[in-house]
Amino acid sequence: MSKVRTRFAPSPTGRMHVGNLRTALYAYLIAKHEGGDFILRIEDTDQVRQVEGAVDIINRTLEETGLFHDEGPDKDGGCGPYVQSERVAQGIYMKYAKELIDKGEAYYCFCDKERLDSLKTTVAGKEISIYDKHCLHLSKEEIEANLAAGKPYVIRQNNPTEGTTTFEDEIYGDITVDNAELDDMILIKSDGYPTYNFANVVDDHLMGITHVVRGNEYLSSSPKYNRLYEAFGWDVPVYVHCPLITDEEHHKLSKRCGHSSFEDLLDQGFLTEAIVNFVALLGWSPSDNQEIMSLPELVEKFDYHHMSKSPAVFDFTKLKWMNGEYIKKLDFDKFYEMALPYIKEVVTKDYDLKKIARMVQTRIEIFPDIKEHIDFFEELPDYDIAMYTHKKMKTNPETSLEVLNDVVPILESCDDFSNDALFETLKAYATEKGYKIGYVMWPIRTAVSGKQMTPGGATELMEVFGKEESIARIKKGIEKLSNN
Numbered sequence: 001m002s003k004v005r006t007r008f009a010p011s012p013t014g015r016m017h018v019g020n021l022r023t024a025l026y027a028y029l030i031a032k033h034e035g036g037d038f039i040l041r042i043e044d045t046d047q048v049r050q051v052e053g054a055v056d057i058i059n060r061t062l063e064e065t066g067l068f069h070d071e072g073p074d075k076d077g078g079c080g081p082y083v084q085s086e087r088v089a090q091g092i093y094m095k096y097a098k099e100l101i102d103k104g105e106a107y108y109c110f111c112d113k114e115r116l117d118s119l120k121t122t123v124a125g126k127e128i129s130i131y132d133k134h135c136l137h138l139s140k141e142e143i144e145a146n147l148a149a150g151k152p153y154v155i156r157q158n159n160p161t162e163g164t165t166t167f168e169d170e171i172y173g174d175i176t177v178d179n180a181e182l183d184d185m186i187l188i189k190s191d192g193y194p195t196y197n198f199a200n201v202v203d204d205h206l207m208g209i210t211h212v213v214r215g216n217e218y219l220s221s222s223p224k225y226n227r228l229y230e231a232f233g234w235d236v237p238v239y240v241h242c243p244l245i246t247d248e249e250h251h252k253l254s255k256r257c258g259h260s261s262f263e264d265l266l267d268q269g270f271l272t273e274a275i276v277n278f279v280a281l282l283g284w285s286p287s288d289n290q291e292i293m294s295l296p297e298l299v300e301k302f303d304y305h306h307m308s309k310s311p312a313v314f315d316f317t318k319l320k321w322m323n324g325e326y327i328k329k330l331d332f333d334k335f336y337e338m339a340l341p342y343i344k345e346v347v348t349k350d351y352d353l354k355k356i357a358r359m360v361q362t363r364i365e366i367f368p369d370i371k372e373h374i375d376f377f378e379e380l381p382d383y384d385i386a387m388y389t390h391k392k393m394k395t396n397p398e399t400s401l402e403v404l405n406d407v408v409p410i411l412e413s414c415d416d417f418s419n420d421a422l423f424e425t426l427k428a429y430a431t432e433k434g435y436k437i438g439y440v441m442w443p444i445r446t447a448v449s450g451k452q453m454t455p456g457g458a459t460e461l462m463e464v465f466g467k468e469e470s471i472a473r474i475k476k477g478i479e480k481l482s483n484n
Helices: 018-033 054-065 084-089 092-102 113-118 140-148 196-206 216-232 262-267 272-280 295-301 316-329 332-346 353-360 369-378 397-412 419-433 437-449 458-482
Strands: 005-008 037-040 106-109 120-123 126-129 154-157 164-169 173-178 186-188 211-215 238-242
Touching (some): 018 054, 018 211, 018 238, 092 196, 164 238, 186 196, 211 216, 262 272, 272 295, 272 316, 332 353, 353 458, 419 437
Parallel strands (some): 005 037
Antiparallel strands (some): 154 186, 164 173
């Protein structure tokens, strides 16, 4: 078997959609699983939709996700150029289009917009246009006269109108279509640029691509591709069509959902490694059902035969869970660096921010979650005294008031306000009184935080607050409970 070669061929039209990232990832995994090559090709044939800076986004995304290409615009492996507009300039596509004309597999079409509009028809509420092969029947003399006069033209594929065409997809099996459904698609547009479909076939062949990975929206175009391969006498690559990605409502994942692109997800506080891991599972799962996998593990385990035909649901809750697992595993210094901007958004006081960061690392799923976990450090929120009631700890407002009144003088006499020292001091008080430790800690934690849930225990929080602030907050709690 020849060396596996896959490609990722994005159009530079803006941020990288999750579906495009998955295509790139699967193409990369298929190649690397077999020790093959992964090629980057920029498909800029649609000049109208191009967005400035989009090529930089593509390069940056691939680099950040670890999907390093073996060949591409910056790494010529002998199949360049790897940018379609540069290939247009070399006349590559026109050469092959004219070869098809000579074989009778394609033809010049000079029909103007008015005539093409007249061919439009509505089927089941959808406007479609099927070309009637009018220009196929022009004489050689008519064609030459039109070309000499500079009349605008496109080049169309000459597809049969009878019989069937069958192609094999690795995921969906054999698919057969009636040739009557195959429109004579345009190969070369009137601006001299190839269509996406034609350029793909030519480039994939010239670059030795063995496996073509793309979304299943291209299933219907595949027979036309195959007919081009056959017309040229070229080997047809292995097709791997990926299932549709939908949102939780089972609608196609769109920009409106707010998390449809890689950069959207980064902006929302997700880690690159978690995104890659999650995207890999949108339509595929390993035989051992492992969920948390690094990129090298994905390379080792990826078998495209285990891909699903069914639409993959973008489960935002699962992505957040997965991201939380990756955050937990982060080196603390790295975590602190990433968490610091979020901490500083809500905490301006002179506290040990590293201690706060350590508290939240295991408790958050995405970085923006940090703020709601720690906002009480900046300012004690107004809270309901019902929070002092805890069935398991056997506390209520009355018992809490008693404990808080007891601990104030104890804390005032403490010279060491570290977590461990505070814990031992309060534990000694609980033992002396015959209380369980939770009976003492619950009211203190409630008083210093004003929150039902906190990232650390009472003594951890007091260590950060320091003596003065801790006692001031406990006294406010006493006042609140006394006024009840």
